[in-house]
Amino acid sequence: MLIHKAFTxxxxxxxxxxxxxxxxxxxxxFSDSEVVASILSDNGYTLxxxxxxxxxxLVNTCSIRENAETRVWGRLDVYRLQKKEKxxxxxxxxxxxxxxxxxxxxxxEKLVDIVVGPDAYRDLPTxxxxxxxxxxxxxxxxxxxxxxxDINPVRLDKNGVSAFVSIMRGCNNMCTYCVVPYVxxxxxxxDPETIIRExxxxxxxxxxxxxxxxxxxxSYNWVNGENKKVGFxxxxxxxxxxxxxxRVRFSTSHPKDLSDDVLYTMAMYENICDHIxxxxxxxxxxxxxxxxxxxxxxxxxxxxxxxxxILPSSTISTDMITGFCAETEEDHEQTLSLMEWxxxxxxxxxxxxxxxxxKAARRMQDDVPEDVKARRLTEIIELQNKLSEESxxxxxxxxxxxxxxxxxxxxxxxxYGRTSQNKVVVFPKEDSKIGDYVFVKVHESTQxxxxxxxxxx
Ligand code: 5AD
Ligand code: SF4
Numbered sequence: 245m246l247i248h249k250a251f252t253x254x255x256x257x258x259x260x261x262x263x264x265x266x267x268x269x270x271x272x273x274f275s276d277s278e279v280v281a282s283i284l285s286d287n288g289y290t291l292x293x294x295x296x297x298x299x300x301x302l303v304n305t306c307s308i309r310e311n312a313e314t315r316v317w318g319r320l321d322v323y324r325l326q327k328k329e330k331x332x333x334x335x336x337x338x339x340x341x342x343x344x345x346x347x348x349x350x351x352x353e354k355l356v357d358i359v360v361g362p363d364a365y366r367d368l369p370t371x372x373x374x375x376x377x378x379x380x381x382x383x384x385x386x387x388x389x390x391x392x393x394d395i396n397p398v399r400l401d402k403n404g405v406s407a408f409v410s411i412m413r414g415c416n417n418m419c420t421y422c423v424v425p426y427v428x429x430x431x432x433x434x435d436p437e438t439i440i441r442e443x444x445x446x447x448x449x450x451x452x453x454x455x456x457x458x459x460x461x462x463s464y465n466w467v468n469g470e471n472k473k474v475g476f477x478x479x480x481x482x483x484x485x486x487x488x489x490x491r492v493r494f495s496t497s498h499p500k501d502l503s504d505d506v507l508y509t510m511a512m513y514e515n516i517c518d519h520i521x522x523x524x525x526x527x528x529x530x531x532x533x534x535x536x537x538x539x540x541x542x543x544x545x546x547x548x549x550x551x552x553x554i555l556p557s558s559t560i561s562t563d564m565i566t567g568f569c570a571e572t573e574e575d576h577e578q579t580l581s582l583m584e585w586x587x588x589x590x591x592x593x594x595x596x597x598x599x600x601x602x603k604a605a606r607r608m609q610d611d612v613p614e615d616v617k618a619r620r621l622t623e624i625i626e627l628q629n630k631l632s633e634e635s636x637x638x639x640x641x642x643x644x645x646x647x648x649x650x651x652x653x654x655x656x657x658x659x660y661g662r663t664s665q666n667k668v669v670v671f672p673k674e675d676s677k678i679g680d681y682v683f684v685k686v687h688e689s690t691q692x693x694x695x696x697x698x699x700x701x
Contacts, residue, residue: 260288260372264298265400268316269306271495272457273339275408277304278397280338280365285398287369295326300334300372305341307423309597313341324355334375336360336368340427343384344600350380362413362428363387386414386429393438396445405649405679406453406491407446411439411479415459417498419525420536420603421568421596424459431459433466436474436482443486452647452679453491456483461494462501477505484513489681491647491664492516496523499547500538507554519589519666520551523563527582528575531568534608541582548586559635559665561590566624567617568596569608576620583627589635589665591628595621629691636667636689643699644669646684648676660693669694 263284267277280302281291292298301323306312320335327333336358337349343361350356358371358381371381391413399407415424416431443454456479458464464476474482484492492515497506499522510516522544526532529540539547551558564579583591595617598610612620644663652658652670659678660670669684670693676682685699 259290260369261290261299262292262297263289263300263302264292264295265302265304266319267304267400268312269304269308269340271408271455272410272413272459273304273306274401275397275410275457276339276362276365278400278408279392279395279410280304280368281398281400282395283365283368289369289372291398291400298326298333300336301326302336302338304339305337307340307344307427307599309594310599311597316341320355327355334358334372336372336375336381338362338365340423343386343427344423346382346384350382357381359384361386363390365392366390388430389432391432391434393434396442403650403678404450405647406455407451408455408457409439409442409446410434410458411456411461412458412464416463417460417538418536418603420534420608421565421599423599423602426601428459431463433464436466436479439479440482440486443483443490447487447490450679452489452681453493454483456480456492456494458494459496460498460501462497462503462506475505477503477509480506480509480516481513484509484516488513488515490515493519493666495521497521498538499524499544502547504550504554507550510558511554517664517666518555518558519561519664520555520558521561521563522547522551524582524586525563525565526568526571526575527579528571531571531575534569534604535565536603541578544582545585557665559589559667560586561666562586562588562592564591564593564624565596566593566620567612569604569610569612571596571612571620576623579624580627583624583631587635588628588631589667590632591624593621593624593628633689633691636694639663639667639686639694640689641686643683643685644694644696646671646682648678648680648682650678663694667694668692669696671696671698674698 265277267274305316323335334357337356338360342359349359357375361384363386364383367383375381412433414429414431462476466474524544598605646661646669648659648661652660658670659673662668671684682698684696686694686696688695
């Protein structure tokens with residue numbers, strides 16, 4: 245049988261050009277950049293880590309808060325200088341800001357050549373070709389099906405030990421403050437077979453840890469041809485069973501959907517890490533209702549109790565928004581008291597930032613003054629610093645299984661790694677290697693890390 249191969253210009257030139265990609269925002273966006281790198285590599289483009297060498301500069305963007313967008317506008321100014329020196333350079337804006345701002349990006353002094361939303365990355369080679377020919381390249385269509393299931397991402401984060409695997413896209417929750425459903429579209433789950441295939445491929449390439457990613461992993465739901473359903477607990481088990489030596493993490497859980505099944509699955513497999521990121525956003529039921537989170541303070545506390553019961557050694561982290569519309573001092577006090585009650589090990593904390601077109605922007609008043617938001621944020625950060633410190637102090641004297649991830653920034657003689665509970669530990673290398681599991685006894689802690697030594701018995 246004759247196999248036909250279409251020779252393209254790229255086969256002759258070897259490369260269609262060098263692309264440089266910078267990523268902002270959540271882990272999902274980092275994972276998407278790896279999909280983009282894969283699509284472009286398959287189409288004859290080569291990745292460069294030097295912006296000066298690039299023929300194409302891509303920026304994968306975030307819209308979650310105003311300051312995320314401001315940062316990208318700042319970067320676009322830098323690329324503008326790059327383009328002045330080398331006018332043939334093409335600049336592309338990808339991701340959530342591309343989706344939100346669309347033509348506005350193209351019209352702004354013709355700075356940007358292509359604009360591509362999160363569901364349109366397969367179209368990138370075509371769009372780049374049009375841009376090379378001087379036409380505008382835009383595709384911001386959202387899809388109900390796209391999961392990039394068949395694409396094998398090019399790993400950009402080169403520690404070679406841990407990798408992200410996207411299991412679903414989009415979001416169906418309509419939190420009133422959130423831009424995500426508008427920029428990432430409806431929720432869809434990825435075929436579990438392709439997820440397992442990707443995990444196996446990572447293991448073959450020496451990876452030791454996978455983090456399953458989705459906006460709301462607990463609502464993962466795949467129905468195959470025979471109407472057989474795979475939910476998140478089943479998927480987690482399938483991934484954990486691929487290799488008991490590989491750590492499995494996941495992010496992000498939603499309190500209203502986190503099931504006991506998931507907790508029991510975590511308890512059953514030693515290699516599913518003992519850490520749950522469970523964003524609460526506020527400690528006040530009244531504010532949670534305004535946010536349309538779908539649970540109350542009491543319901544959330546019930547979920548924490550279930551975690552404590554089923555997974556006693558699990559750590560818990562959260563996201564918190566302060567100064568949401570109509571938040572009173574009493575609501576804020578409830579946030580502080582919930583934080584204290586849970587004793588979070590870690591938290592990401594934000595001032596509420598109104599996002600255009602969200603329900604909160606359309607129907608509610610962003611009425612908490614900036615100085616009050618700032619003061620409340622300082623208060624929750626100070627409390628969390630205390631809680632994080634307490635959480636680390638509890639580990640002093642204990643011995644943990646640690647996956648060695650890399651050389652410590654502070655000393656070449658030391659490695660850093662993480663415990664199952666997701667705490668960073670720094671320790672002298674001795675005879676360990678990156679990618680090994682070692683047991684480390686913790687002697688002290690700083691604000692961000694645990695410090696210990698390898699303990700063989
Ligand atoms: N303002 C401030 N923080 C926000 N987040 C999402 N939308 C906003 C907003 N408009 C936070 C939430 C979410 C995290 C990823 O970002 O805490 O969990
Ligand atoms: Fe930012 Fe949300 Fe988009 Fe992630 S999904 S890049 S957090 S706007």
